[in-house]
Amino acid sequence: MRIGELMDRDLTALFPDTTIAEAVEVLSTHRVSGLPVADQEGHLVGFISEKDIIRAALPGYFDFLKDPSFLPDFGQFGKRLLKISNDPVEKYMVKKVIAFDENDSDFQVAMMMMKSNLKRAPILSDGIFVGMVSRADLLDHILRSAKEEVDSNFYK
Numbered sequence: 443m444r445i446g447e448l449m450d451r452d453l454t455a456l457f458p459d460t461t462i463a464e465a466v467e468v469l470s471t472h473r474v475s476g477l478p479v480a481d482q483e484g485h486l487v488g489f490i491s492e493k494d495i496i497r498a499a500l501p502g503y504f505d506f507l508k509d510p511s512f513l514p515d516f517g518q519f520g521k522r523l524l525k526i527s528n529d530p531v532e533k534y535m536v537k538k539v540i541a542f543d544e545n546d547s548d549f550q551v552a553m554m555m556m557k558s559n560l561k562r563a564p565i566l567s568d569g570i571f572v573g574m575v576s577r578a579d580l581l582d583h584i585l586r587s588a589k590e591e592v593d594s595n596f597y598k
Contacts, residue, residue, distance in 0.1 A: 445551045446544030448583050449565045449573035455480045458487060458532035462498070462523075465490055465531050475561050479535050484570040488535035498534040499523040541566050542575070552580045 455478045456465055468477060469492055476491030499522040526534075541564040542551050555563060555577055565573040 443548045443583070444544065445542055445546045445548055445565060445575055446567070446573070448548060448579055449544065449575045450579065451573045453571065453573070455571055456490065456531050457481070458535075459530045461528050462495060462531060462534070463527035466492075466495065466527075478539070478541075478564040478571055478574070479531055480571045486539055486541055486564055486566060486569075486571050488532065488537050489539045489564065490531045490535040494534050494536060495523075495526075498526050498529075539564065543567070544572060548580065548583060551575060552584070555580065 452472075454468065454472055454474075456468065458479055458481065460468075460479075465477070469475070476489055476494075478486055479488035479490055481487050500519055540554065540558055540560060542554070544565050544567045551563070554560075555575075560577070562574055562576045564571055565575055
């Protein structure tokens with residue numbers, strides 16, 4: 443099946459000049475962990491995730507997580523997050539984004555998302571952002587397909 447048939451057609455995206463504060467609000471409102479960043483014409487220019495924002499506010503934080511004795515100071519985190527809150531997302535976004543074409547197969551996309559440890563990925567049509575796919579979307583599709591196969595074999 444083509445990934446374009448499975449994708450979520452919600453085109454929620456950010457512009458490069460969207461502030462970190464606005465990005466956090468959109469992430470929270472839509473209950474997603476990351477969003478594409480697109481230009482005015484809809485061309486994908488980046489991707490920003492909550493992990494990118496945490497990394498921007500607390501450089502080196504993820505390195506400290508390897509040490510179980512490290513506990514973050516949330517007061518300090520709040521101050522640092524506030525300090526970057528008016529910065530544009532383009533300052534912290536990932537610019538080399540793994541994206542898929544709407545004609546890519548569901549299997550190809552699922553394998554690449556697992557290999558790259560992606561939770562969400564943008565879908566493009568002729569280079570224009572047209573939707574998103576998540577691991578949950580793919581898991582739901584795979585489970586339903588397996589169930590349909592089992593059910594169809596049962597009645598043979």
